[in-house]
Amino acid sequence: DVKVTQSSRYLVKRTGEKVFLECVQDMDHENMFWYRQDPGLGLRLIYFSYDVKMKEKGDIPEGYSVSREKKERFSLILESASTNQTSMYLCASSTPASGRPGELFFGEGSRLTVL
Amino acid sequence: QKEVEQNSGPLSVPEGAIASLNCTYSDRVSQSFFWYRQYSGKSPELIMSIYSNGDKEDGRFTAQLNKASQYVSLLIRDSQPSDSATYLCAVNITEYGNKLVFGAGTILRVKS
Numbered sequence: 125d126v127k128v129t130q131s132s133r134y135l136v137k138r139t140g141e142k143v144f145l146e147c148v149q150d151m152d153h154e155n156m157f158w159y160r161q162d163p164g165l166g167l168r169l170i171y172f173s174y175d176v177k178m179k180e181k182g183d184i185p186e187g188y189s190v191s192r193e194k195k196e197r198f199s200l201i202l203e204s205a206s207t208n209q210t211s212m213y214l215c216a217s218s219t220p221a222s223g224r225p226g227e228l229f230f231g232e233g234s235r236l237t238v239l
Numbered sequence: 240q241k242e243v244e245q246n247s248g249p250l251s252v253p254e255g256a257i258a259s260l261n262c263t264y265s266d267r268v269s270q271s272f273f274w275y276r277q278y279s280g281k282s283p284e285l286i287m288s289i290y291s292n293g294d295k296e297d298g299r300f301t302a303q304l305n306k307a308s309q310y311v312s313l314l315i316r317d318s319q320p321s322d323s324a325t326y327l328c329a330v331n332i333t334e335y336g337n338k339l340v341f342g343a344g345t346i347l348r349v350k351s
Contacts, residue, residue: 159341164247164343165343166243166327166341166342166343166344167283167327167341168341169338169339169340172338182338214282214283224285224288225271225331226271226272226273226285226288226329226331226339227273227285227288228283228285228339230282230283230284231282232281232282233282
């Protein structure tokens with residue numbers, strides 16, 4: 125089974141802090157994604173990556189950055205956390221080799237609260 | 240206009256009934272459509288994908304696609320309480336390459 129592991133299930137941070145959210149997948153997937161999920165807004169794409177050291181902006185990249193130094197790891201960074209970044213963050217991975225382009229495998233999520 | 244729209248619900252159906260979940264999308268040339276199920280406190284999981292007009296059946300689930308009307312639906316036959324979840328419609332928006340755009344989801348409640 126594909127396993128996507130997010131480092132922290134729950135985090136509480138203060139405004140202005142730097143926040144790292146880590147995601148690791150164990151199935152050698154090329155594609156990795158970071159979404160945030162908010163009530164009534166669904167999942168919104170923050171950043172994605174199709175290869176090591178490659179990143180592309182999603183729909184809402186402002187206030188975020190990412191790092192992909194190794195194929196299995198995709199990190200989301202909040203340089204200076206703000207209260208409007210309080211949300212559930214979901215990491216996902218996929219591979220074009222599956223023949224199912226929309227099949228994303230999600231991690232359990234990281235619920236971030238910024239005070 | 241949102242790219243992928245769903246009625247947020249909740250949609251309540253009695254056990255054993257057919258649940259019908261609907262989704263409309265704005266991109267006329269989208270080719271790939273997906274339904275994800277998300278239980279409360281859990282992450283989404285893919286349950287159905289459909290790529291061509293018509294119906295696609297998988298067990299109790301049927302996905303229906305009408306590209307002319309830009310409409311995709313999910314039917315759940317013989318609904319069970321365990322089907323109670325949020326159902327997310329996702330569309331591969333062509334201009335964004337291989338990026339999925341998700342709807343906000345429909346909450347389904349199956350009452351026993």
